[in-house]
Amino acid sequence: MTLRLAGLGLDHSRSRRRDAGLAAGCRAVVAACALLVGCGGHEARTLKMRTALDEGAPRAAIAALNEELDVKSDDELPKDLEGDNALLVLDRASIQQSLAQFVASSRDFEAADKAIDMLDLARNASDSIGQYVFSDAAGRYKAPPYEKLLVNTLNMINYLERDDLNGARIEARRLAVMQRYVAEQLHEKDNAILGLGGLLAGFTYEKSGEADEALRYYDEALAFSGYRALRDPVRALARVSSYKSPRIASLDGPDPLPEPLERSNEGEIVLVVGYGRVPHKVSNRVPIGLALTLFANDIEPSNAAAANKLAAQGLVTWVNFPTLARGQGAYEIPSCKVDGGYVQLEEAVDVSAQVRAEWRKIEGKIVASAISRMVVRLAAGVGIQAATQDNKSTAVQVIGLLASLGTQGALAALDTPDTRSWETLPARVAVTRVRVPAGRHQLRLEARGVSRTQAIDVPKGGWKLVSLMALR
């Protein structure tokens, strides 16, 4: 691009040289803007993956993620897990789980678990400055509580699918650490994810022969959901455990307990079905006037005054911020068959509801900070223009205007709404637990047009856990 200065009244060679330097600066600003434009944020990075999942092609979704992560195979982790790649690995872990690639899924969950935790712990003042000046997406990712709790909860399923109680216990302990952190440091004591986490952790400890630990987790799980299928196992455990609670005691009754599994020559099957996908975040762009109306209560008075002034001047100024897209599949009715007969599932957790509830808590703050950034952008632009407007040279004034617009434009382009989130979480998870005669059984789990047919051998007194994640 060539910026012509001819005809703007510059006839002194000294001025010409000086202004040529400024023109070069201007060109550089424009070039820098061009470099910065075109960043679509996290939602653009995952578009191919979501499209593939919508089409019922999870392998294509993994291929899209591998391409984005710059790795050659499902087993390879990216060289750099310190940035937002950790979220993509988390997405890949969920999809690997849906493909019954439980070992690979565990490896991805564990790598992402540590990376997400590290990102969370590493947040510092520079993240806040980046978020204040440029964009919310400029800071390190901070996982919301439900994501932190679901990493270990879903990975427990991977270990239980492989009959690995040792691995499942480790995940249960990690869940307990995170649960304590969420309750004590984030002051969230009633996160519904704990209903599913408690159920799986309780089952893990029950089958490990640790009745007290099992009841402690079941007690937590029962606080969120009735779990009819848990009544008899909990009553049986309560007879041999010293753990007591009013909730556990309330399950007891005069009806006799079923015979122990070994004596009745039976085993147990736990079925877990996750279906649909939670709402992901998308970029939103609204005029300043509308943003001021929608989020009036969340905006600081000084920013509101500055923004109102702009709106009153009739300036078309836009505010970029993320919002939640529609979730999908939450109203599906999944089905499970054991040896051709239907078994009823119970809802364990509505993950989409957790996502929406968490979003409602922070949405106002996010829009308020987007408005703050817009005010900062305009101030920067106005400052540059003011520095040149008194100059007698028209050329300098034009350059000042261009530099001002360039700075505002570039900062606006940098202001990518933070659309980062774990997008491949199931919208809902349903579970059931049934006793079956020891031996071979045929299972069929189905939801959202995705099915898993599995033959399993249930040993006498033993157990099996089978899951389906229909992420469409």
Add this chain to the structure above:
Amino acid sequence: MNARLGTIVPFALLTLLSASAVGCGHKEYVRDSHDPSIDNAAMSTGIDKDDIQRMLSENLNNLRNAPIMDLWRSHKGADTVAIFPFQNATSEHIDSQLGAVLSEAETWLVESGVVTMISRERQNQMIAEVEGSQHPVFNPAHAAQYGRQLGAKYFITGKVEASDERTDDARRVQYFFFMQVIEVETSAIRWQHKAYITKAVR
């Protein structure tokens, strides 16, 4: 005025470019014999070579001077000893590292020459026989049974527990590593010792 503009334009440039200036660097493979410092850094809250060496050195130095070692020395290698997997009761996936701890301890005992160690391959066969082929996984509750079937007089086992805590800006894992020698016939604990290791992210 132009001077002011001259300072503002570079400033605007700097602001813009700083956002896109991501540090570029390249990685290389290194070997400890060329750069011994590569073993120094803690890379995670799991356990590494340095932790294993410190835990084992504390426990095995204690075992070296324990009465059971004097008894074994007096029997001139006639006592047969099996070594069973260490239980991972922590919140970290450190099973492969515990396998390394087991091998190090086994090597130390073989090199000491005071006992006859039973091969771990035979132990795995025995575990499969006791637990059944469907779930041939070591069960600590059956350790004495494995020992009897292996013809071992003693077995060595251990356990790692952890206290894992998380705050807004730190995560700390305190490991407690226990080792013990158990007499198969009586299930009596003939020796036990502990070592502590702490890892943290802060």
